[in-house]
Amino acid sequence: MKNKLLILIPTYNEKENVKKILSQILALALPADILFIDDNSPDGTGQLLKEVVKRNNNVFVLHRAGKLGIGSAHVDGINWAYDQGYHRLITMDCDLSHSPEYIRDFLAKAETADIVVGSRYLHKKSLNTWNISRRVLTRLGHFASRIVLRIPYDTTGAFRFYRLDKISRYFLDCVHSQGYSFFFESLFILHLNGYKIVETSIQLPKRAIGNSKMRMGDVFNSIIQLFHIKLIFHLSRESFEIAKPFQSDLPNESLFDPQNWDSYWSTNKETKTHLVYDLIAFFYRKFIIRPALNHFILDNFNTGSRLLHAGCGSGKVDKQISKMYKISALDISPIALSICMKANKNYSKLILGSIFNMPVPDNSYDGIYNLGVMEHFSEEEIKQILKEFNRILKPSRKIVLFWPPEFGLSVMFLKLLHFILNHLFKKSISLHPPEISRVKSRSQVERLLNQAEFTLNRYAFGIRDLFTYVVIVGEKNS
DSSP: OTTSEEEEEEESSOHHHHHHHHHHHHTTTOSEEEEEEEOOOTTSHHHHHHHHHHHOTTEEEEEOSSOOOHHHHHHHHHHHHHHHTOSEEEEOOSSSSSOGGGHHHHHHHGGGOSEEEEESSSSTTTTTTSOHHHHHHHHHHHHHHHHHHOOOSOOSOOOEEEETTTSOGGGGGGOOOOSTTHHHHHHHHHHHTTOOEEEEEOOOOOOOSSOOOOOHHHHHHHHHHHHHHHHHHHHOGGGGOOOOOOOOSSOGGGOOOTTOHHHHHOSOOOSHHHHHHHHHHHHHIIIIIHHHHHHHHHHHSOTTOEEEEETOTTSOTTTTGGGTSEEEEEESOHHHHHHHHHHOTTOSEEEEOBTTBOSOOTTOEEEEEEESOGGGSOHHHHHHHHHHHHHHEEEEEEEEEEEOBTTOHHHHHHHHHHHIIIIISOOOOOSSSOOOOOBOOHHHHHHHHHHTTEEEEEEEOSGGGTSOOEEEEEEEOO
């Protein structure tokens, strides 16, 4: 049934153009369905589309709550196409700049390709009817994406063809962008993962009705996203690897996650603040925390020991030691474990579970460690966690906890950053779940360990990790 073509068209205030583009597509007499995605257009586009759907059995519409971004509209539309079983997909704009007459050219090129991109630069006069400012912005975007991302296609246009039966739907999980930068980011990901991309020449007339949706703010955000992608690529290339997400037989409703770690690890964070924070976090984990972790793990566990990373997060910090130890990674977030699958392929096992009640047998591990986990829980909860660690740890074996103190440098930096964002700039931003139990003293840590039948072996706070964590080594009482 769904081997036929789906044509995806996002709309926002396109009431004057909907009927025109629909009539042009229907005149082609293609075996195609058409999906409009409307972002609650104030000009009545959504209501018009409801009437269009009633009169055409091959036309569908997704109504969204508001203007959520052109990129997120494409993500929702592409996911809808996968869910409905379509094998072929055309995406295009509704402003009549993408002429349906080119669809047959896309289909011809698609015989030997996975993605066909409509290029405005194969023909020298393609943009001649546009005004100078729009031409300059378009060419600037093309030049920047070509130089920074080093991919030789028209990366900023929406007129494309996708072979959904050949492209993994999980490429969308690698995409951060919800705005215009979706176009170059998605193409960059598909290019990196070896999909065959070809171009077909298109010429674009000027918009006849309505106004362009792109603003200078969109251009600025796209440039920021462009360099963000490039930096993340150098720091963590595996982030762009298309892979099936982590799957577990454990039903999600059986896990209680009050900190909402899935939201924290979600890739759909495109604010400038989060982009900068992510870059700093990538750098910090790789060049500061990783060497410190390596030191303390090698110092406390014999090579080849069976270790549990309890609250593994992205799995990027222990990438080196995972080659020397048999490490199982446990986290309550399926999204975090999906990141782990790509970031650290040396883990011996991935476990979805809560550190309060781990699906692990008694006395089964030679060691347990975590980084930046304990501070998110109350002291009573920490006692429960430590008792659970005691349960699954072999007698006389150790735990290594990286636990931020009240006056750690990173804690003070993030406090200052939150104060600037939320008090001076009146934002409402939280870069991480609340830290309610930072280390206050050695005696506090010793008391908590003793209550869970551990003995404090070491309490370290120093230059090794730039005074970020108190590193606590505790030994299970025999």
